Amino acid sequence: xxxxxxxxxxxxxxxxxxxxxxxxxxxxxxxxxxxxxxxxxxxxxxxxxxxxxxxxxxxxxxxxxxxxxxxxxxxxxxxxxxxxxxxxxxxxxxxxxxxxxxxxxxxxxxxxxxxxxxxxxxxxxxxxxxxxxxxxxxxxxxxxxxxxxxxxxxxxxxxxxxxxxxxxxxxxxxxxxxxxxxxxxxxxxxxxxxxxxxxxxxxxxxxxxxxxxxxxxxxxxxxxxxxxxxxxxxx
Numbered sequence: 001x002x003x004x005x006x007x008x009x010x011x012x013x014x015x016x017x018x019x020x021x022x023x024x025x026x027x028x029x030x031x032x033x034x035x036x037x038x039x040x041x042x043x044x045x046x047x048x049x050x051x052x053x054x055x056x057x058x059x060x061x062x063x064x065x066x067x068x069x070x071x072x073x074x075x076x077x078x079x080x081x082x083x084x085x086x087x088x089x090x091x092x093x094x095x096x097x098x099x100x101x102x103x104x105x106x107x108x109x110x111x112x113x114x115x116x117x118x119x120x121x122x123x124x125x126x127x128x129x130x131x132x133x134x135x136x137x138x139x140x141x142x143x144x145x146x147x148x149x150x151x152x153x154x155x156x157x158x159x160x161x162x163x164x165x166x167x168x169x170x171x172x173x174x175x176x177x178x179x180x181x182x183x184x185x186x187x188x189x190x191x192x193x194x195x196x197x198x199x200x201x202x203x204x205x206x207x208x209x210x211x212x213x214x215x216x217x218x219x220x221x222x223x224x225x226x227x228x229x230x231x232x233x234x235x
Contacts, residue, residue, distance in 0.1 A: 001228045003029040004042040006072070006088075008063045013049035013085065013205060020208040021046075025221055034066040043228050044081040045072060047088025049141070049203060059102060059144050060090035069095055081125055081224055082197040086142055089189075089199035098192055098199045099153050103146040106182030112141040114214075115180055117188050117202060118168040121161045124195045125227035129219045135172045136165075136216035138202035140180060145201040147183040147190075154184055165189035165200055 003021045007014050014031060021029040032039070039045060052063035063069075069091075076082050076097055084092040092098045105111055114137055119130045130136070149157065157163050165188040169178045179186045181201075189200030204217030 001027050001043045001225055002041060003027060004032045004039055004045045005029060006034055006045060006047050006068055007031050008034045008050070008052035008066060008091075010052045010054055011048050011050035011087070013203065016203070016205040017046050017048045017085070020205045020218070020221055024209050024218065025225060027225060032068065034063065034068045036068050037071050039068070039071045039075045039080070042075075042080070044083065044224055045075060047082070047084040047091050048205075049086030049088060052087055052091065055087075058094070059087060060092075060094040063087075063091045064094035073097065076192070076197050079194065079196050081228065083126065083224070084197075084199040085203055085205065086140075086145075086201055089201055090144065092197065092199045097197050098190060099157070100147055100149040100190070102144045103148050103182075104144050105142070105146050105180070110141075110143040111145070111180055112139070113180070114139050115188075115202060116168050116170050116178065117165040118172045118174065119164070120166055121164050121191075123161070124164060124191055124198065126191070126198045126220055126223050127164060129223040129226055133172055135168060135170060136219070137207065137214055138204055138217055139206050140202050142181070142201055145181040145183065147187045147201070149184060157190060158185075160193065162190050162193070163187055164191055164198060165202070
């Protein structure tokens with residue numbers, strides 16, 4: 001299984017993603033410059049965190065127009081796995097691969113800390129190695145992580161089980177106090193209708209080995225590999 005890690009001007013979590021895929025999980029990983037157009041040799045594509053184009057204009061608004069994004073849409077349309085983390089999530093929203101928009105944090109401050117997430121749907125390629133309602137601890141680091149959709153779209157996400165992660169207390173309880181940025185429904189991560197595109201604000205690549213203080217993020221990448229190599233009978 002081969003991973004592509006897209007690098008935009010301003011990406012700064014690309015090497016973190018490379019480390020967990022290549023060095024921790026032992027799978028091939030390649031950096032792919034945003035001007036490239038060929039993703040045909042990859043099984044999964046990661047859009048990492050950072051500040052693409054300096055976050056000028058609006059987060060992700062310029063990166064979503066990069067040449068690689070046309071190929072990424074085709075890749076996702078064929079069922080390829082796409083994971084957008086933090087700025088990557090914002091780019092997926094701007095590109096229309098996921099519904100909704102990202103607003104500034106309710107506090108209007110940049111937030112960098114560990115949070116708890118409840119896994120609400122384990123029936124996706126990204127979460128099948130978690131258990132239902134498992135609470136994971138992951139770091140967040142963003143100024144615009146306040147996810148917003150209108151009430152109709154929110155109802156559709158709930159009905160279609162597209163809400164994958166919610167900010168929660170350590171015991172899994174969902175309430176306003178556990179919501180770090182004001183996201184509607186405490187949403188921390190969603191997938192598309194088909195389940196092969198996931199966007200999330202927390203950083204699983206920063207908690208994939210014990211030396212980083214936790215391994216809850218390891219399970220997400222492990223799930224992707226298990227899905228591609230085991231469930232689709234590929235070697």
